[in-house]
Amino acid sequence: MANFDLTRRLALNEGGKILMLVMDGLGGLPRDAGGLTELETANTPNMDRLAREGSTGLSIPVARGVAPGSGPAHLALFGYDPLVYDIGRGVLEAIGIGLEVNAGNVAVRGNFCTIDGNGIITDRRAGRISTEEGEKRVELLKGIKIDGIETQIRAGEGYRFALVLRGDGLSDQVEDTDPQATGLAPLPARASTPAGEKTAAILNQWLDAAKERLKGQEPANMVTLRGVATDPNLPKYEDVYRLKAACVAVYPMYKGVSRLVGMKTIDTDAHYSIEDEFRKVAQIWDQYDFVFCHVKYTDSRGEDGNFDAKVSIIEEVDNYLPILLDLKPDVLIITGDHSTPATYKAHSWHPVPTLLWAKTAMPGRVNGFGERDCLYGALGQFPAVDLMPLALGHANRFQKYGA
Amino acid sequence: MANFDLTRRLALNEGGKILMLVMDGLGGLPRDAGGLTELETANTPNMDRLAREGSTGLSIPVARGVAPGSGPAHLALFGYDPLVYDIGRGVLEAIGIGLEVNAGNVAVRGNFCTIDGNGIITDRRAGRISTEEGEKRVELLKGIKIDGIETQIRAGEGYRFALVLRGDGLSDQVEDTDPQATGLAPLPARASTPAGEKTAAILNQWLDAAKERLKGQEPANMVTLRGVATDPNLPKYEDVYRLKAACVAVYPMYKGVSRLVGMKTIDTDAHYSIEDEFRKVAQIWDQYDFVFCHVKYTDSRGEDGNFDAKVSIIEEVDNYLPILLDLKPDVLIITGDHSTPATYKAHSWHPVPTLLWAKTAMPGRVNGFGERDCLYGALGQFPAVDLMPLALGHANRFQKYGA
Numbered sequence: 001m002a003n004f005d006l007t008r009r010l011a012l013n014e015g016g017k018i019l020m021l022v023m024d025g026l027g028g029l030p031r032d033a034g035g036l037t038e039l040e041t042a043n044t045p046n047m048d049r050l051a052r053e054g055s056t057g058l059s060i061p062v063a064r065g066v067a068p069g070s071g072p073a074h075l076a077l078f079g080y081d082p083l084v085y086d087i088g089r090g091v092l093e094a095i096g097i098g099l100e101v102n103a104g105n106v107a108v109r110g111n112f113c114t115i116d117g118n119g120i121i122t123d124r125r126a127g128r129i130s131t132e133e134g135e136k137r138v139e140l141l142k143g144i145k146i147d148g149i150e151t152q153i154r155a156g157e158g159y160r161f162a163l164v165l166r167g168d169g170l171s172d173q174v175e176d177t178d179p180q181a182t183g184l185a186p187l188p189a190r191a192s193t194p195a196g197e198k199t200a201a202i203l204n205q206w207l208d209a210a211k212e213r214l215k216g217q218e219p220a221n222m223v224t225l226r227g228v229a230t231d232p233n234l235p236k237y238e239d240v241y242r243l244k245a246a247c248v249a250v251y252p253m254y255k256g257v258s259r260l261v262g263m264k265t266i267d268t269d270a271h272y273s274i275e276d277e278f279r280k281v282a283q284i285w286d287q288y289d290f291v292f293c294h295v296k297y298t299d300s301r302g303e304d305g306n307f308d309a310k311v312s313i314i315e316e317v318d319n320y321l322p323i324l325l326d327l328k329p330d331v332l333i334i335t336g337d338h339s340t341p342a343t344y345k346a347h348s349w350h351p352v353p354t355l356l357w358a359k360t361a362m363p364g365r366v367n368g369f370g371e372r373d374c375l376y377g378a379l380g381q382f383p384a385v386d387l388m389p390l391a392l393g394h395a396n397r398f399q400k401y402g403a
Numbered sequence: 404m405a406n407f408d409l410t411r412r413l414a415l416n417e418g419g420k421i422l423m424l425v426m427d428g429l430g431g432l433p434r435d436a437g438g439l440t441e442l443e444t445a446n447t448p449n450m451d452r453l454a455r456e457g458s459t460g461l462s463i464p465v466a467r468g469v470a471p472g473s474g475p476a477h478l479a480l481f482g483y484d485p486l487v488y489d490i491g492r493g494v495l496e497a498i499g500i501g502l503e504v505n506a507g508n509v510a511v512r513g514n515f516c517t518i519d520g521n522g523i524i525t526d527r528r529a530g531r532i533s534t535e536e537g538e539k540r541v542e543l544l545k546g547i548k549i550d551g552i553e554t555q556i557r558a559g560e561g562y563r564f565a566l567v568l569r570g571d572g573l574s575d576q577v578e579d580t581d582p583q584a585t586g587l588a589p590l591p592a593r594a595s596t597p598a599g600e601k602t603a604a605i606l607n608q609w610l611d612a613a614k615e616r617l618k619g620q621e622p623a624n625m626v627t628l629r630g631v632a633t634d635p636n637l638p639k640y641e642d643v644y645r646l647k648a649a650c651v652a653v654y655p656m657y658k659g660v661s662r663l664v665g666m667k668t669i670d671t672d673a674h675y676s677i678e679d680e681f682r683k684v685a686q687i688w689d690q691y692d693f694v695f696c697h698v699k700y701t702d703s704r705g706e707d708g709n710f711d712a713k714v715s716i717i718e719e720v721d722n723y724l725p726i727l728l729d730l731k732p733d734v735l736i737i738t739g740d741h742s743t744p745a746t747y748k749a750h751s752w753h754p755v756p757t758l759l760w761a762k763t764a765m766p767g768r769v770n771g772f773g774e775r776d777c778l779y780g781a782l783g784q785f786p787a788v789d790l791m792p793l794a795l796g797h798a799n800r801f802q803k804y805g806a
Binding site: 386 | 437465468470492495747750751753754774784
């Protein structure tokens with residue numbers, strides 16, 4: 001698994017088309033003892049039929065017992081072992097909002113925060129200012145100059161931004177400056193190893209200038225920096241799978257990780273509905289061998305602890321699924337990147353319900369698409385990194401191994 | 404898995420006797436939506452009873468999504484990770500027809516073909532000449548002399564032969580000469596890396612002489628060479644498992660791979676029926692700890708796309724199974740090396756139905772021997788390389804690991 005020497009050796013230049021639909025945080029747990037999960041509760045006639053005709057199973061994102069973040073969870077779905085390919089959050093954030101991170105560059109996530117007259121943080125998210133307000137502050141920070149270093153900054157959603165440093169001798173060996181609590185001052189950037197000292201000094205110089213420029217800009221009058229990271233230089237889909245691939249997602253994180261593996265990230269609007277996303281997939285379908293489509297709100301409602309709302313999102317996906325089915329993908333995968341049970345209100349380690357529909361799929365003794373039915377599906381429980389090789393097999397995109 | 408340091412450490416010199424019956428390409432798919440596979444369709448009262456009494460599961464030959472060739476698929480069944488032990492086809496072909504391939508030797512598969520007056524291939528398999536006709540041409544080629552090199556050639560089935568070169572500085576870094584299409588001339592042997600240049604030159608010298616000697620021998624008036632390979636020097640069954648092992652198979656490929664792992668290949672006739680093979684197993688049973696018996700025709704009928712004929716072969720195996728059951732093996736494995744669904748007409752990546760009968764086997768909730776029942780068997784889905792360690796455990800041939 002995650003053996004790119006093998007996939008490179010076997011992958012053909014042509015074959016069937018693959019559509020991977022990811023409902024973020026899809027997996028759940030029963031709300032009540034003896035009850036049903038979110039997916040089992042949802043009325044999903046389309047997915048139930050696909051589950052009966054195709055193969056189902058449960059995927060393990062990283063390792064048993066381990067709840068993954070969004071980055072590693074998606075890397076696993078894309079076939080990249082997240083224990084091997086460890087990508088810093090700063091890189092995901094930066095790339096997700098369209099900044100380039102190249103070899104030797106350093107990327108950092110930034111949050112605007114509120115400090116009082118003594119420099120003490122009173123709100124770690126600056127009153128959750130709007131994206132527009134965030135963009136105004138980012139304009140103020142653009143002019144900060146540091147000798148020998150090129151800096152690039154771009155606003156993200158709300159109080160978030162990303163900062164990229166380009167220059168010689170940069171390193172990711174720097175700690176976060178967010179003290180993770182109010183009532184404390186932002187920390188200085190500190191090197192976690194001697195290799196990080198130059199980068200820490202540069203970031204401190206930048207933080208001093210930022211503090212100066214944000215004076216009077218309450219509630220966003222200071223910043224904290226997190227997730228200092230360097231370009232992971234991942235192998236790309238065209239190289240490892242010979243797939244021309246595209247991503248339809250709304251949130252920067254998912255665009256970011258898709259771009260890292262060489263997918264074209266399709267322009268979308270932050271206010272896209274699920275239907276809008278599916279229609280966008282249909283619009284670009286002819287131009288790609290592989291399309292990844294990401295639905296965020298299953299995870300959001302799970303994190304909210306809102307069981308019923310998560311059920312509704314799943315039903316909305318099922319309702320609009322015919323838009324994707326009309327494309328007649330040769331291989332259709334419907335899965336999650338990890339579980340986010342509404343009863344748990346956070347990412348969890350539970351294996352993720354997975355459906356793989358293809359003409360060559362072996363059906364199990366399954367009634368529909370749900371966690372318990374997936375336990376008896378033909379895919380069994382399997383590492384998420386095996387999903388892409390399975391898809392390539394069913395798409396007739398692998399030649400035989402050996403004679 | 405495929406951990407020979409472990410098997411060497413644990414393997415005992417005595418214990419129970421193991422019989423491994425392989426129906427090539429056993430795994431299948433439903434012919435119609437909602438229908439049964441070949442194995443599920445077949446009337447197999449003996450295997451069904453064994454499945455209820457023993458353990459069943461599904462084995463993964465190489466990796467999820469990867470359809471294996473016959474060589475790697477059998478290596479996996481024998482416990483040799485095919486991603487580690489990568490054997491060239493030339494070696495399998497040569498050893499399968501009884502040529503020795505030792506360290507530093509090079510083995511090549513040859514096909515007789517038909518060329519026209521301009522040297523263009525008009526039939527890549529020389530009108531599928533008989534084995535007898537092939538043998539006559541091989542006699543003509545035996546006299547070819549190359550300075551400093553010992554050559555050995557032997558006829559295989561029909562239009563096939565194998566060539567072994569012995570001498571200094573030989574390499575497998577040479578491309579096939581078969582252009583894979585009619586209407587083209589055979590290619591010269593070309594080195595794929597500089598290390599292959601000497602061997603390519605020798606093969607070209609041999610090809611020139613072969614062309615000369617085959618003049619007028621239509622339809623087999625030329626040859627192509629494929630699968631240039633060197634001896635893989637595999638560890639042997641006696642060494643890694645302490646098993647004295649034998650192979651009863653009809654086709655050269657399976658004898659070849661068995662010999663590579665140190666099995667004695669029992670003399671068989673190319674026209675042996677399944678009953679003949681089973682009677683041969685009975686004849687030699689007393690002399691070995693482990694016998695591998697290979698049935699080819701399940702794969703052949705699958706590749707033909709003949710669902711009903713594949714069902715019949717499986718029923719024939721079940722019908723004669725009492726010949727093997729009368730031997731009272733302590734461990735009886737019935738499985739395939741890979742799947743060859745009749746609907747797919749080729750080797751596929753689908754996990755392979757596997758039955759392990761032993762007095763110590765844990766039965767599952769299983770009605771008979773079939774793909775879907777195997778999903779609910781006690782072996783689960785597992786890498787094929789784990790089958791030999793399981794068999795050794797059930798045969799009481801492994802000591803405890805640690806105190």
